[in-house]
Amino acid sequence: MGKLIVVSNRVGPLKDTGKAGGLAVALVDVLRDRGGVWFGWSGQVSEEGTFGDFKIERSRNVEMATLDITKADYEEFYAGYANRTLWPILHYRLDLAEFDRPFEQGYRRVNERFATRLRTMLDPDDMIWIHDYHFFPMGGQLRSMGVENRIGFFLHIPFPNPDIITALPRHAALVRSMLAYDVIGFQSQRDRNHFVEYLVQEAGGERIDESRVMAFGREVTVKAYPIGIDTEGFAAFPATVEGRRQIQRIRSVLGPRKQIVGVDRIDYSKGIPHRFRAFERLLEDYPENRGGVSLLQVAPPSRSEVMAYSEIQRELEHLAGQINGRFADVDWTPIRFIVRGFPRKALAGLYRASRIGLVTPLRDGMNLVAKEYVAAQDPEDPGVLVLSRFAGAAEELRESVIVNPYATEEVAASLQTALQMPIDERKHRHGAMFERMMRNDARKWANDILADLAG
CATH class of the missing domain: 3.40.50.2000 (Glycogen Phosphorylase B;)
Known part of the structure; x- marks a missing residue:
């Protein structure tokens, strides 16, 4: 050969x-x-x-x-x-x-x-x-x-x-x-x-x-x-020194609060502005989450020489500032927006420390972030994946909470469902997806x- x-x-x-x-x-x-x-x-x-x-x-x-x-x-x-x-x-x-x-x-x-x-x-x-x-x-x-x-x-x-x-x-x-x-x-x-x-x-x-x-x-x-993905390998990352350090940092910042995490390149296909607006609607429609839930968006820039991408970054900075100005308190920032990347082991720690993985592209071939989020979870206390129906991963990860990313109210309601989901249901959904990902690595x-x- x-x-x-x-x-x-x-x-x-x-x-x-x-x-x-x-x-x-x-x-x-x-x-x-x-x-x-x-x-x-x-x-x-x-x-x-x-x-x-x-x-x-x-x-x-x-x-x-x-x-x-x-x-x-x-x-x-x-x-x-x-x-x-x-x-x-x-x-x-x-x-x-x-x-x-x-x-x-x-x-x-x-x-x-x-x-x-x-x-x-x-x-x-x-x-x-x-x-x-x-x-x-x-x-x-x-x-x-x-x-x-x-x-x-x-x-x-x-x-x-x-x-x-x-x-x-x-x-x-x-x-x-x-x-x-x-x-x-x-x-x-x-x-x-x-x-x-x-x-x-x-x-x-x-x-x-x-x-x-x-x-x-x-x-x-x-x-x-x-x-x-290398499901088995990624599932081991939260236990590494870098993964544990990231988990501890997040938990020390959050305390008893819950975190929603999004990780995407800055790109119009990823639907990040729609995501910010859905999180804003969550705080509007379900006010009990104010002060108790935050969104961490990691968004390293891509193709910065193309005008559309720099415009998206400016829009996101404006939206985050507007939402934070409206809802923030002295000890709570609703949206944290980070415009740089992280090593994969540190990302695994971010995923593990987050109750919800919010993956809502307007169109995506697959979206491996969705699979990495599932792989990084603690099987005894897993988070919930909220996933766009327009990501290729939706065909496989059927036990995630599937949403239409264009429907702001629907995404907000699904976030509320995920935040309140009982542990037995979370474990069942995670186990089914993880087993499938182990087979199809x-x-x-x-x-x-x-x-x-x-x-």
């Missing part, structure tokens, strides 16, 4: 995964199991860009190979088409999408350049696994260069219904390039169904069976593979996709 080649926009780290997201940890684990290469962007901008030398880092049987991109590549491929065109469309925000032809040209140029450089490191029996919306067309580029290896693709964010995706100029060319893959994976059954509906309605495709589709002259596997996710890719 040849090596596994994983391709993603951002790569690593291979060694210090303490601050890495759940995806990075999962990919490192599967690469170490099989041996291989992790290929992508270095995160750096240089004059040579994709024509420069590979930056190589090795850890045991895994090699990390990255390339720089140029300033024009960054502005057109990354900040432009990926984040100002594809990201909003795939999150159902046509009102925010920018249709700029130079962005699209830059996107295709960078995909072609990365495919050209990747081809030089391939052996005939290698398997290639390409990730996310940055590289939709890379499989097609590789096929046009004569690459016959098995190639899989996994989309980490939503895939909208055909009415939305057809608003993208030249959508047919983009989707057609995806049919170069042998296996196409999505986070949820809903996203998978949207893609198949597009193929049938727009491309004259045909459903062969539950997992196979014929379109553009190719028969491919199209399935939902819900990504998991990150390693199973990767192995299921790679088994289908191996054919």
Whole structure:
């Protein structure tokens, strides 16, 4: 068996995964199991860009190979088409999408350049696994260069219904390039169904069976593979030195009060302003919570060069100030808003010390925060997950309190339900979700996709 080649926009780290997201940890684990290469962007901008030398880092049987991109590549491929065109469309925000032809040209140029450089490191029996919306067309580029290896693709964010995706100029060319893959994976059954509906309605495709589709002259596997986390590993984090320290800090601040926690990047898809308003409604409609319940929102910034994101941060700061000014007391602050990230072990402590995990994206591919919150709970006294119906995780975490994030009163009422939930019910809900997450962890996710890719 040849090596596994994983391709993603951002790569690593291979060694210090303490601050890495759940995806990075999962990919490192599967690469170490099989041996291989992790290929992508270095995160750096240089004059040579994709024509420069590979930056190589090795850890045991895994090699990390990255390339720089140029300033024009960054502005057109990354900040432009990926984040100002594809990201909003795939999150159902046509009102925010920018249709700029130079962005699209830059996107295709960078995909072609990365495919050209990747081809030089391939052996005939290698398997290639390409990730996310940055590289939709890379499989097609590789096929046009004569690459016959098995190639899989996994989309980490939503895939909208055909009415939305057809608003993208030249959508047919983009989707057609995806049919170069042998296996196409999505986070949820809903996203998978949207893609198949597009193929049938727009491309004259045909459903062969539950997992196979014929379109553009190719028969491919199209399935939902819900990504998991290292459930067992994350469940141990609250007992670490860093985890215990964070729990003690939170409890010393809270005293007998209860805490609701939200952890999200600052992004319009996460619905944080809606969340703040729902918490405000909780204090309005259920005044017994005043002075007794607080919301901790951890929101590290993302893509700060895109105007929409800095506007969201200003809106959140304004909302938090307004709500705190209205309800705060000398010994109680309703909303604490932290604009920086935490290491994963410290986050596990935050989750454990919080009675409610509030995960209410307007759209999300999966949302691993929801799974991390469940994993971090004390099984003898677990908190309650309040989860958006529009997160991919809602298909699996059915025992959470499912809400419509747009419905302020509904979210407030669900928070009140969660705050008052008896311990036996909390234990039952948590146990069912935790058991399912143990079965469907990150390693199973990767192995299921790679088994289908191996054919």
